[in-house]
Amino acid sequence: MGNLKDKIFYRAINDSIDELRKEMCEQYKPKKEDRFFTNGITYELSEAKLVQGGVHFEISSKIPQEILPKKGLNEKYFKNVRDLMNAKGKKKPIDVKMENIIRSTNVNEIKERDYVKCTYMYKDSELFTDKEVGKVVKQVMSKKLRLPAIKGITTVAGQAVIYLMQENIYNGALRHITDLIKSNEEVMKKYKKALKKTAGA
DSSP: OHHHHHHHHHHHHHHHHHHHHHHHHHHSEEEGGGEEEETTEEEEEOOOEEETTEEEEEEEEEOOGGGOOSTTHHHHHHHHHHHHHHHSSSSOOSEEEEEEEEEEEETTEEEEEEEEEEEEEEEHHHHOOHHHHHHHHHHHHTTSOOOOOBTTBOSHHHHHHHHHHHHHHHHHHHHHHHHHHHHHHHHHHHHHHHHHHHHHO
16 A cells, blocks of 8 residues: 555645646746746746655756856856845755756767756645644535546545645745745846956956
């Protein structure tokens, strides 16, 4: 039963991540491999994974090497974005690192890019609590809320757990990806301004 539960939880959580990814691609410019592009930067939202005691997922953004001509600026840009992400909101990433990713665009071309990657961990208690489940069950029983049928889940309480997990993962991931977009915009303005001053000197 534990294995079935994990499969149901995994699918439910990733349905929410898939929904958010789709919405981001519709709101901004879609790119290959379910990534999206806005204000000169490509973003990616990873598949969520079940870990001991909760769930974790990653969001990442490409470091705009095109506007960082000087050696060492990639690392500086990363640190600026990292510091902003660690300062935003109540929920902090458990890790922020700079990752080098190599992508093959075709047989003759390979692109190497640096990314800011933020990892988030949500404990089970952040996804649902007995109190929250009770509230949802009460709403369902009073016909104020209708939950979709879920294969393998036969009780209203079980459906409420899935509902809360999906809502909390979706809302959390949306906040984090929005924070990452805002952080990049803030740092980009700073660097563009500095480059203009350098060019005009």
